[in-house]
Amino acid sequence: RKEVEQDPGPFNVPEGATVAFNCTYSNSASQSFFWYRQDCRKEPKLLMSVYSSGNEDGRFTAQLNRASQYISLLIRDSKLSDSATYLCVVRGTTSGTYKYIFGTGTRLKVLA
Amino acid sequence: NAGVTQTPKFQVLKTGQSMTLQCAQDMNHEYMSWYRQDPGMGLRLIHYSVGAGITDQGEVPNGYNVSRSTTEDFPLRLLSAAPSQTSVYFCASSYGTGKSEAFFGQGTRLTVV
Numbered sequence: 248r249k250e251v252e253q254d255p256g257p258f259n260v261p262e263g264a265t266v267a268f269n270c271t272y273s274n275s276a277s278q279s280f281f282w283y284r285q286d287c288r289k290e291p292k293l294l295m296s297v298y299s300s301g302n303e304d305g306r307f308t309a310q311l312n313r314a315s316q317y318i319s320l321l322i323r324d325s326k327l328s329d330s331a332t333y334l335c336v337v338r339g340t341t342s343g344t345y346k347y348i349f350g351t352g353t354r355l356k357v358l359a
Numbered sequence: 360n361a362g363v364t365q366t367p368k369f370q371v372l373k374t375g376q377s378m379t380l381q382c383a384q385d386m387n388h389e390y391m392s393w394y395r396q397d398p399g400m401g402l403r404l405i406h407y408s409v410g411a412g413i414t415d416q417g418e419v420p421n422g423y424n425v426s427r428s429t430t431e432d433f434p435l436r437l438l439s440a441a442p443s444q445t446s447v448y449f450c451a452s453s454y455g456t457g458k459s460e461a462f463f464g465q466g467t468r469l470t471v472v
Contacts, residue, residue, distance in 0.1 A: 255399075278458070279458045279459075281460060288447075288466075288468075289465070289466070290449055290463035290464060290465050290466050291402070291449070291463050292463070293460045293461075296458070296460065334401075334402070336461075338458075344407070344409055344415070345390065345455065345456070346392075346404065346407065346417075347392070347404075347451070347453075347461050349394075349401050349402040350401060351399065351400065351401035352401060
């Protein structure tokens with residue numbers, strides 16, 4: 248089983264739609280959670296950190312469920328510019344070192 | 360505001376050649392790491408470092424060496440390039456504590472023929 252699992256998609260949605268991605272992680276000792284955005288052939292960039300209480304940044308809402316070990320990302324009012332791959336990232340300790348574990352990403356295509 | 364700088368952006372090697380991918384960061388980050396990204400595989404950790412003089416292996420270390428003589432620099436060496444090392448390589452840095460985000464360089468697209 249992969250440490251971080253995501254549905255690869257693609258999710259094809261019309262402009263203005265709401266879309267949600269989920270991600271599950273296997274290490275219950277994981278301490279930090281992030282969503283990154285990656286455009287084709289570019290480096291990943293932080294979209295938002297995910298906090299235990301849930302957090303919102305404009306049209307984006309992230310939730311963490313530690314009991315079930317999953318993270319979600321909700322995008323409201325999708326824009327064409329939201330088309331990208333969204334990476335779920337978990338950081339936890341292994342022998343005292345904090346490593347980042349990346350999901351394989353979920354592809355989103357927003358259609359005009 | 361340089362952040363994480365990787366060079367070169369593109370490279371073509373012949374099988375058996377060696378080369379070094381450069382990575383430098385100016386944010387005084389303790390933690391630096393190298394990943395490779397292949398289609399359908401996501402980002403896989405090659406090597407990482409928690410500070411100058413300290414390196415360790417990640418998930419896919421074979422065929423690669425690293426060193427960390429300064430906080431700023433973390434070069435990745437390919438000892439004898441193989442076609443299986445054709446990939447996109449990303450360097451990343453962050454603070455050592457758990458809640459810090461990782462910052463990425465722009466990537467190196469390597470082709471081994």
